[in-house]
């Protein structure tokens with residue numbers, strides 16, 4: 001058994017002297033109901049907090065949900081000074097029309113919509129305008145740089161967005177090629193630096209790469225948005241390990257952006273500890289977009305609750321649900 005244990009708390013390494021997880025939680029002054037614990041790579045159920053004794057070489061991560069995480073609906077998240085209840089962000093592309101888009105948004109409960117500045121009309125009053133259907137006073141508009149393939153193009157696009165609507169909380173995506181729509185991480189990093197220096201708050205679409213995620217954060221990204229799978233593919237989260245590593249390493253919100261196909265994909269992202277999910281195609285291309293929007297809302301909530309609840313430990317073998325002890 002070890003007297004001093006190195007742990008990761010809210011993404012930061014700390015050393016403490018307690019020997020069981022429950023004692024650690026107490027020593028650190030945390031509220032047990034508001035912590036999630038990962039012990040040697042497995043989520044430890046809260047009921048076992050005081051049963052797990054730490055040994056030398058153990059790995060332990062304690063995630064403390066400051067000010068949230070209970071059942072009273074106060075589980076908010078914040079980015080660049082804006083606080084939201086909904087952890088779902090929806091897009092504004094591929095819908096039949098703005099009316100359907102607005103109805104899906106309503107059903108999703110999302111408080112943020114992302115808008116492709118180069119594709120969606122938000123400023124020409126002679127054309128149908130998104131703002132007539134989705135009120136920017138009630139919903140946060142998150143301008144994005146969809147369709148930009150260089151840092152310069154993306155930065156120019158967001159400067160225009162800021163001039164048109166005053167938006168400085170923005171979503172940056174710099175694509176590498178049309179076939180995969182994978183981000184060009186070199187250009188993305190360059191654009192992040194420029195935007196941060198110009199006073200923007202860039203939420204950044206990126207590869208599911210923990211090192212790149214850290215570099216973006218250092219460059220001024222206010223949120224890290226790794227793809228779950230290629231944009232518009234609906235393939236669901238392809239690499240849970242890298243998403244989890246990004247969540248563990250980040251001190252800004254992490255949101256899966258792109259590739260969600262159905263509700264269970266959204267739940268998986270949230271169960272991995274992401275702060276939220278951004279999606280467009282899964283809702284817009286569903287046979288019934290309004291119903292799918294509602295399903296996504298519930299899935300994001302369910303995944304978040306499951307994460308906060310702390311899943312049971314996995315076992316290699318069966319364990320009877322009705323205890324066999326005492327039976328003849």
Ligand SMILES: CC(=O)[C@@H](O)[C@H](O)COP(=O)(O)O
Pocket residue numbers: 090091092093114144146173230231232233234257258259260278279280281282
């Ligand atoms: C809406 C938006 O910003 C997209 O660029 C985003 O990446 C969504 O991807 P999906 O369409 O795969 O959900």
